[in-house]
Amino acid sequence: MSRNSRSLTTQVKEKLIQKGLEKRMDQLAKGTAIPLSIHHHAIPDSYTRFDRQPGYQQVRLMQDGAQRLGVESPFFHVHEGTASARSTIGTQQVINYGSYNYLNLSGHPRVNAAAIAAIDRYGTSVSASRIVAGERPLHCELENLIASTYGVDDALVMVSGHATNISVISHLLGPKDMVLHDEYAHNSILLGIQLAGAQRLSFRHNDLESLEQKLGRHRHQVERLLIVVEGLYSMDGDVPDLPALVALKKQYGAWLMVDEAHSFGVLGRQGLGIREHFHTDPHDVDIWMGTLSKTLAACGGYVAGEQALIENLRYLAPGFLYSVGMSPPVAAAATAALQILLSEPQRVSTLHARGAYFLEHVRSLGLNPGYSAGLAITPVILGSSLESVRLSAALLKQGIHVQPILYPAVPEKQARLRFFLSSAHSVEDIDKTVAALKKTLSHP
Numbered sequence: 001m002s003r004n005s006r007s008l009t010t011q012v013k014e015k016l017i018q019k020g021l022e023k024r025m026d027q028l029a030k031g032t033a034i035p036l037s038i039h040h041h042a043i044p045d046s047y048t049r050f051d052r053q054p055g056y057q058q059v060r061l062m063q064d065g066a067q068r069l070g071v072e073s074p075f076f077h078v079h080e081g082t083a084s085a086r087s088t089i090g091t092q093q094v095i096n097y098g099s100y101n102y103l104n105l106s107g108h109p110r111v112n113a114a115a116i117a118a119i120d121r122y123g124t125s126v127s128a129s130r131i132v133a134g135e136r137p138l139h140c141e142l143e144n145l146i147a148s149t150y151g152v153d154d155a156l157v158m159v160s161g162h163a164t165n166i167s168v169i170s171h172l173l174g175p176k177d178m179v180l181h182d183e184y185a186h187n188s189i190l191l192g193i194q195l196a197g198a199q200r201l202s203f204r205h206n207d208l209e210s211l212e213q214k215l216g217r218h219r220h221q222v223e224r225l226l227i228v229v230e231g232l233y234s235m236d237g238d239v240p241d242l243p244a245l246v247a248l249k250k251q252y253g254a255w256l257m258v259d260e261a262h263s264f265g266v267l268g269r270q271g272l273g274i275r276e277h278f279h280t281d282p283h284d285v286d287i288w289m290g291t292l293s294k295t296l297a298a299c300g301g302y303v304a305g306e307q308a309l310i311e312n313l314r315y316l317a318p319g320f321l322y323s324v325g326m327s328p329p330v331a332a333a334a335t336a337a338l339q340i341l342l343s344e345p346q347r348v349s350t351l352h353a354r355g356a357y358f359l360e361h362v363r364s365l366g367l368n369p370g371y372s373a374g375l376a377i378t379p380v381i382l383g384s385s386l387e388s389v390r391l392s393a394a395l396l397k398q399g400i401h402v403q404p405i406l407y408p409a410v411p412e413k414q415a416r417l418r419f420f421l422s423s424a425h426s427v428e429d430i431d432k433t434v435a436a437l438k439k440t441l442s443h444p
């Protein structure tokens with residue numbers, strides 16, 4: 001077909017569309033238009049009805065199953081007040097193992113005061129993306145403090161930790177690149193890779209031989225190669241071998257990204273994260289990522305690293321550029337929390353002591369804590385979603401709140417209770433919890 005005849009076809013098509021539109025506009029104006037729904041009979045319900053969507057049907061199945069078995073839903077418990085080692089669910093006081101308030105900084109009077117002062121001065125929203133009119137001194141203060149804490153050039157904060165991973169990974173990588181990630185990597189990492197269109201391969205959890213095999217096989221088939229791991233795995237409470245990862249990334253010419261959502265504030269003597277834990281040079285990790293929503297008592301995510309990385313993201317990463325700047329009280333709360341973390345390392349040592357104490361007792365009961373390093377996250381693996389829901393409900397009746405983790409979040413054989421420890425848990429809290437676990441398990 002010649003270029004001319006193709007353009008003629010296009011012209012004819014355009015005319016027909018134009019004519020069709022004109023006719024319909026005319027019918028609408030005269031009130032003689034046939035409703036479009038008349039054509040909908042051919043479209044199956046499953047394409048149009050929300051109650052026919054597989055996701056909704058899965059939710060209903062779960063809810064109906066729980067009702068038939070007489071167990072209450074363990075999800076969406078409403079906490080009244082600040083959730084730390086103690087919390088109030090409805091009117092019930094509980095020992096709480098369901099929150100990431102690792103150093104008890106959410107609710108700290110200085111953190112609250114900083115947030116209130118920020119509202120008084122700047123209001124509750126910056127009302128624009130930072131690049132246009134949303135920049136406030138609070139943002140720069142927080143980013144400078146994060147960068148100096150890591151010992152790197154610069155940092156950038158975004159309004160969600162989940163969106164930070166998506167934005168950073170999808171902005172830096174594309175279809176000619178590859179990401180190798182631990183098989184337990186967080187959903188936000190996987191979505192970032194998907195959006196980037198990069199090739200994606202997982203390696204077995206914390207298995208660096210499996211990673212090296214993949215590096216050897218694929219490094220030369222792609223342009224950029226990013227390795228992504230977490231500093232402390234949120235389901236299992238274990239830590240990757242950072243020095244070995246650094247050696248591999250150098251050997252194979254790859255970037256290394258560490259998501260410190262759960263390790264910052266938890267690992268290392270002062271809580272400075274996995275680099276302090278292993279005494280790693282901060283420049284050996286290319287992309288430090290973390291969230292403000294856990295230890296740092298706020299909401300949002302951060303990236304820290306060299307100037308060229310942060311500048312690229314600051315000017316171009318869509319999740320930053322096209323999204324509002326962090327709310328003033330949130331930025332101020334995170335800064336205050338980080339200042340307290342830096343000045344009160346005893347919080348971290350208490351957390352480590354409580355974590356080790358809890359792990360020791362879980363083991364002494366003959367329960368399975370998986371790979372937990374006993375720092376702040378310890379699972380009790382039960383191997384049955386139903387048993388996990390049942391045990392969680394039974395513990396709640398005794399004033400202990402711990403979340404069950406069920407299939408499909410983990411394989412059914414790995415279904416578990418997951419305990420998040422806080423520096424505010426007392427030895428008595430843990431003793432009481434272990435006694436309740438023992439009692440409930442022996443008298444189901």
Ligand SMILES: Cc1ncc(COP(=O)(O)O)c(C=O)c1O
Binds near residue numbers: 162165292293299
């Ligand atoms: C490893 C990891 N990365 C990222 C996120 C997302 O962070 P946020 O909840 O602050 O959005 C989470 C959340 O739990 C996480 O566990």
